[in-house]
Amino acid sequence: MADKTHSEPGTPGVLSRLAGIAVVAVVLAGIYVGYQALQVLFPPNTYETAMLATVADTVSADGVLLFDETYISGSGTLGYLAADGERVSAGAAVAEIYSSPEQAGLRQQLTALNDQIELLQRSQNTTATQLDSLRKERSGALYDLMDALDSSAYDETAQGEENYILAQNKLWVITGEVSDFSAQIAALTQQSAQVQAQLGAPTQITAPQTGYFIRSTAAGRLNAGTDDILALDAAGLEAYLNSDPELPLDGCAGKLVSGFTWRYVGLCSAKEGEKLLGDNGKPLTRSVKIKFPGQMETPLKASVSEVSIDEASGLARFVVTCEVINGDVLRLSRAKAQIIVDETTGLRIPIEAVHYLKEDGTESETQGENYIPGVYVKYGNLARFCKIDPVDSAHPLVTDGDYCIVMPSSTDKTKTISEVLLYDEIIVSGQNLYDGKLL
Numbered sequence: 001m002a003d004k005t006h007s008e009p010g011t012p013g014v015l016s017r018l019a020g021i022a023v024v025a026v027v028l029a030g031i032y033v034g035y036q037a038l039q040v041l042f043p044p045n046t047y048e049t050a051m052l053a054t055v056a057d058t059v060s061a062d063g064v065l066l067f068d069e070t071y072i073s074g075s076g077t078l079g080y081l082a083a084d085g086e087r088v089s090a091g092a093a094v095a096e097i098y099s100s101p102e103q104a105g106l107r108q109q110l111t112a113l114n115d116q117i118e119l120l121q122r123s124q125n126t127t128a129t130q131l132d133s134l135r136k137e138r139s140g141a142l143y144d145l146m147d148a149l150d151s152s153a154y155d156e157t158a159q160g161e162e163n164y165i166l167a168q169n170k171l172w173v174i175t176g177e178v179s180d181f182s183a184q185i186a187a188l189t190q191q192s193a194q195v196q197a198q199l200g201a202p203t204q205i206t207a208p209q210t211g212y213f214i215r216s217t218a219a220g221r222l223n224a225g226t227d228d229i230l231a232l233d234a235a236g237l238e239a240y241l242n243s244d245p246e247l248p249l250d251g252c253a254g255k256l257v258s259g260f261t262w263r264y265v266g267l268c269s270a271k272e273g274e275k276l277l278g279d280n281g282k283p284l285t286r287s288v289k290i291k292f293p294g295q296m297e298t299p300l301k302a303s304v305s306e307v308s309i310d311e312a313s314g315l316a317r318f319v320v321t322c323e324v325i326n327g328d329v330l331r332l333s334r335a336k337a338q339i340i341v342d343e344t345t346g347l348r349i350p351i352e353a354v355h356y357l358k359e360d361g362t363e364s365e366t367q368g369e370n371y372i373p374g375v376y377v378k379y380g381n382l383a384r385f386c387k388i389d390p391v392d393s394a395h396p397l398v399t400d401g402d403y404c405i406v407m408p409s410s411t412d413k414t415k416t417i418s419e420v421l422l423y424d425e426i427i428v429s430g431q432n433l434y435d436g437k438l439l
Contacts, residue, residue, distance in 0.1 A: 045430040045439060047378060049423055052408075053348040055400045059275050059339040061318070062241055063266030065332050066226045067257045074205040074253030079107045081204075082213045085327025088256070090209045095253045096202040106199040113192040119162060120181040120188070123169035131174055138167035211256035214330040216249035222333050223247050229265055234310040234317040237267050246334045260325045263305070264290060266318050266337060273316020275341045276307045283307045283318075289340040290320055296328040299340055344398045346405040347420055349375060349388070353428045354404070357385065361435070376433045378425040385435040386419035 074095060082094040098104045126134070145160030172178045207213065222229070223245050232240055249255065278284050283306060289299035302322040309316045320339060322329075356364045356371035364371050374387040388406045389395040395416075398405040407416035420426075427433060 045378075046428045047425045048350055048353070048428050050347040050349060050408075050420055050426055052345065052422060053400065053403075053405060054343055054345045055398050055405050056340045057275065057342040057344075057398075059268050059272045059341060061266035061268040061272075061337050061339060063237075063264055063337060064222055064229060064241070064245065064334045065329070066222075066229065066263045066265060067330070068226075068259055068261075069221075070208060070211065070256045070258070071221070071249065072205060072208065072253045072255060073251065075251050077101065077104060078205075078253055079104050079202070080215055080254075082207075083327065084214050084218050085325070085330055086213050088207045088211065088213050090207055092207050093204040094207050094213050095205040095215075097205065098202055103199060103202060106195055107202075110192060110195045110199060113188055113195060117185055117188045117192065119166060120169070120185050123166055124173060124180050126170040126173055130170065134167050134171050134174065138164060138171065141167055205253045207256055209256060209258060211258040212260075212325055212330060213254055213256055214327065215254045216252045218327075219255065219331045220246045220248050220333045221255070230263075230319070232265075232317070234267060234308065234315040235313055237265065237317050238313075238315060241267060241334070257325065257330060261321065261323050262325065262329065264302075264320045264322070264337060266320065266339070268316050268318070270309045270311060270314045270316050273307060273309050273318060276304050276316070276318055276339065284341070288320065290322060290337055291340070292332060292335045292337050295332060295335055298328075300324040300329070302339075304339075344405050346398075347408050347422065348400065348403045349406050349420070349426060350428050351399070351402055351404050353426050354388070355385070355433070363434075375420060376427040376430065376435075377420065378427055378439060381439050383427060383430070383433055383435070383437040383439055386424070388418045388420060389416050 072094065074097065077098040077100075078095050079098055080095045082088050082092070088094055096107070098107070141160055141163035145157060145164060148157045148160050169178075169181070173180065224240065229237075229240070276284055276288075283304040287301050287303055290302045291297055291299040300322050301324060302320045304318060305321045306319040307316065308318070318339075353375045354373055355375065356367050356373050358364055358371055367373070372387060373390055374385050376383045377386045378384075386409075391397045395407065406420060407418045409419050409421050410416050
């Protein structure tokens with residue numbers, strides 16, 4: 001018999017599969033390269049929603065706070081009867097001296113009992129017509145309490161808890177679930193009398209004059225007088241701030257601040273100091289705001305009293321006067337501050353989204369004096385060109401990083417010609433944009 005040629009079984013099939021895989025890989029690679037080329041040649045539109053924002057023009061400074069203050073003598077184991085920032089009359093008890101730690105604990109217990117009695121007495125002062133409003137108060141107090149917990153503002157939780165319990169107690173009285181709280185008040189009053197008998201009569205420390213009180217454990221004092229600090233120039237103030245001028249209130253129960261006017265003597269760069277000057281080179285006549293980041297975030301209305309710029313040192317010394325006082329301010333002696341010179345509220349628009357059209361409707365690559373500024377906005381599946389105000393004295397350029405602040409559209413066209421609305425979808429980037437383009 002003639003010899004027959006034999007081949008490995010399945011060889012043609014393996015080669016076919018390998019060839020198919022190679023073809024698929026080449027096709028996929030081609031699709032990927034083509035997609036990337038399309039992305040480069042015809043980039044997709046990107047959008048950003050126009051949102052309201054407030055941008056503050058601020059001056060960052062370091063300085064000291066000057067109060068008309070009097071120190072209250074007192075030492076030992078102290079318990080305070082007045083809160084920080086509380087206004088007290090001359091002769092009023094602000095603290096007391098305890099002979100033992102147990103006495104301090106009894107005072108805390110007595111205060112807590114009296115607070116409970118007062119809360120229950122207020123809970124009975126209600127009428128049936130308050131049902132809806134009390135439900136709203138209870139809900140509001142609960143939300144405030146949750147917000148305080150979420151923001152770690154634990155010093156505000158006690159007030160939120162009290163407001164919630166008060167509203168709930170009043171609802172129980174109105175709905176008839178309880179008739180009154182007389183039994184609880186009587187029991188607490190008896191317990192309070194027992195604690196008062198154990199407490200005795202600790203030696204009290206009284207206010208020497210009328211003023212705002214602050215505890216010695218919550219505040220310090222400056223090692224120089226007000227007149228001496230106000231006499232310092234920019235270089236002298238810099239040296240004083242670098243000398244660690246704040247001292248503890250040793251040997252004092254606290255201090256009293258008379259009046260409600262205080263001053264902040266600050267130091268900033270000469271360039272930022274110019275923001276505190278008006279066009280006439282004198283201190284701003286309009287109001288400013290002052291806040292202390294990390295210590296007191298709520299801005300307070302103030303006025304600029306003095307500004308002196310030292311070109312040689314590149315520093316500016318200024319004095320800001322404020323007539324708003326509270327416990328947070330009274331705790332400060334030396335502090336970094338921000339002076340808010342101006343605030344602008346408007347729509348936050350990416351700077352790269354702004355286009356300039358010529359009179360014939362064609363787009364310019366650069367800004368021109370008579371060119372119309374605006375942005376393209378997505379309306380349905382169309383791109384529409386919406387004007388914004390040109391930069392002028394009435395509409396100064398206000399930026400926030402890579403964004404600018406523009407006025408939202410208004411019916412009063414004497415104030416703005418802007419056509420952009422809140423929540424408009426701004427086209428940040430796109431290919432060959434024009435008014436009416438199909439997206």
